[in-house]
Amino acid sequence: MFISFLLGIVASATHVMTGPDHLAAVTPLAIENKKKSWIIGISWGIGHTTGLLLIGILFYLFREVFPIKLISAYSEIIVGIILIVIGLWAFYKLLNKNLHKHKEIKNIKAAVLVGILHGFAGIYHILIVLPALALPSEADAGFYLFGFAAGTVTVMALFAWSLGSVSQKASLLNKKKFLVGFRVFGGSAAIIVGIIWIALSF
Numbered sequence: 001m002f003i004s005f006l007l008g009i010v011a012s013a014t015h016v017m018t019g020p021d022h023l024a025a026v027t028p029l030a031i032e033n034k035k036k037s038w039i040i041g042i043s044w045g046i047g048h049t050t051g052l053l054l055i056g057i058l059f060y061l062f063r064e065v066f067p068i069k070l071i072s073a074y075s076e077i078i079v080g081i082i083l084i085v086i087g088l089w090a091f092y093k094l095l096n097k098n099l100h101k102h103k104e105i106k107n108i109k110a111a112v113l114v115g116i117l118h119g120f121a122g123i124y125h126i127l128i129v130l131p132a133l134a135l136p137s138e139a140d141a142g143f144y145l146f147g148f149a150a151g152t153v154t155v156m157a158l159f160a161w162s163l164g165s166v167s168q169k170a171s172l173l174n175k176k177k178f179l180v181g182f183r184v185f186g187g188s189a190a191i192i193v194g195i196i197w198i199a200l201s202f
Contacts, residue, residue, distance in 0.1 A: 008147025024193035028090035030160035037164020043111035045153030051119020075121035083194030090187030
């Protein structure tokens with residue numbers, strides 16, 4: 001069971017860090033949240049795991065009648081649109097000096113939503129969950145899925161925390177030009193990846 005748990009962690013870490021859409025979605029939100037950027041990573045990880053498990057369950061229960069591939073294809077397009085919106089939002093925040101006091105809550109909700117949609121997007125995600133069905137016992141399958149969930153949340157939390165730490169340090173050191181450039185990079189990355197994601201969906 002411990003090996004199944006480790007396999008789940010390795011699978012999730014590889015999956016999360018090799019997805020440019022994953023990283024692009026979290027980057028602008030993490031940069032904006034600074035001290036609490038790790039919460040953005042956790043929120044996205046929880047959302048992503050939820051979406052992935054939902055699409056996996058739907059595929060398993062209704063694979064003969066449910067248009068899973070169609071749902072997956074539309075989810076890819078929606079993810080691309082949301083990435084562009086996140087990027088534009090980052091530029092809006094950069095230009096608008098009057099930050100909303102509830103921005104952190106909105107960022108967390110956005111991270112969860114994008115994570116869920118990422119879980120739904122791409123039939124490939126189902127292949128990530130399928131190894132659980134091939135394991136010798138339900139306990140092994142459960143530990144694999146638990147490891148996958150834990151790995152997804154942890155890896156993205158660390159990624160978001162690292163971005164937030166850089167943003168926070170730049171802010172404390174009053175490195176305004178660097179901070180602006182960093183935020184422009186985050187917003188641009190989200191927009192570019194979003195456009196590519198939509199283009200690849202057709």
